[in-house]
Amino acid sequence: MLKASVLIGLALLCVGTASAAEEGEIRLMHSGADINNTESLQRGARNFMNYCSGCHSLKYLRYSRMSADLKIPDSELVKNLIFTSAKPFDEIGSAMPADSADWFGKQPPDLTLMARVRGSDYIYSYLHGFYADKTRLWGVNNLYLPGTAMPHVLYERQGLQKPVYKNEKDAHGSAKMVLAGVEPMTPGALKPEEYDQFVRDIANFMDYAAEPIKATRQSMGIYVILFLLVFFVFAYLLKKEYWKDVH
Ligand code: HEC
Known part of the structure; x- marks a missing residue:
């Protein structure tokens, strides 16, 4: 009985990984985020507040909880991290009005639980995945979320990438071009490894926000x-x- 269920389990696992490999040719990058690295979390909080909180809220996390967990002094919190009229005890809101869906075609989602839903590797990859696409409203598309409504807000930091296509045969044998990846086009203010670190800190911070107790647990x-x-x-x-x- 035990043997049978182990075998069934293994078989299901194989089917699962096989279909996952077929679906997503483009693999996620590895974020290397470390929830125990408080300095990285502090930088991530700063990056998030500066570049993301204009559009995205973290409504299940309070500023005060964040500053206590990340060892950020209150004076620093109020001066450098709260950009709205919020008080330290408030939840982390965004500056976006409720009807901002009209601006982007989609409401920027709350990001508190995003790292739990998609994982920090996804966030890291997503922020590496923007590439130039003139057909899109903001002039960019994303490798990991095709047709994304989000502008490339880190454009000045990363620079702009261009898509790389490869030829592939479909089921009927006719050739077609498929998106295979991206490569640098115009440089940004940060060197590639600096940008990696910048984004790793954000992914790490979002991992923390999704489950503040994670490191303790x-x-x-x-x-x-x-x-x-x-x-x-x-x-x-x-x-x-x-x-x-x-x-
Ligand atoms: C100018 C507004 C704006 C800013 C600033 C912004 N975003 Fe977004 N973001 C959006 C919108 C709009 C969407 C919805 C995209 C969609 O679903 O197509 C989105 C979606 C997302 C998603 C969800 C992707 C998914 O798979 O559904 C993540 C993760 C995300 N943003 C992370 C970030 C991070 C991290 C930052 C800061 C570096 C940031 N965003 C800054 C507008 C913004």
């Missing part, structure tokens, strides 16, 4: 396992003691 997990291991030794000795006269 993970370190707590290690203690719980250690406790269980030690407990196991005592439980085993106790069991031996109880059973020693039975045989």
Whole structure:
């Protein structure tokens, strides 16, 4: 029974990975975000407030919780991170009015849980995925979210990329061009590795925002396992003691 269910589980896993590989030729990049790196989280918070909070809210997170967790002094918080009329105890709102969907064709979504839904690798990739496309409203498209309504807000930092196409045969054998990736076109203010770090910090911060307790939960997990291991030794000795006269 156990064997059968393990086999079924393995088979399902194989089917799952196979179809995932077929669907998305373009793979996500690896963010390398580290939730235990407080400095990175602080930089990420600053980047987010400066470049993203104009359009996106983090409505399940309060400024005060963020500053406490990320060890940001109150004076710094009020001076450099709150750009609206909000008070430290308020949720992190955006400067966007509710009807801004008219401006972009889509309302910029709240991003509190985005990293939990899509993962920090996705956010890292998405912010690397903008490329020039004159047919789009903002002159850019995105490798990871084709037809995105979001402008390339980090354009000055990253510069502009252009699409790279490759020839592929479809099911009927006729050739077609498919998008294979992007390559740099015009440079931005940051060097590529600086931009990587800039975006990694944002992805890291969004990972934190999605689950502020994550770092604590993970370190707590290690203690719980250690406790269980030690407990196991005592439980085993106790069991031996109880059973020693039975045989
Ligand atoms: C000028 C407004 C604006 C700014 C500034 C902005 N965004 Fe967006 N963003 C949008 C809009 C509009 C969408 C909806 C896009 C869509 O669904 O096509 C969006 C969608 C997203 C999504 C969701 C993508 C998905 O898969 O659904 C993420 C993640 C995101 N933005 C991250 C960011 C980050 C990080 C920043 C800061 C670096 C930022 N955005 C700055 C307007 C903005």
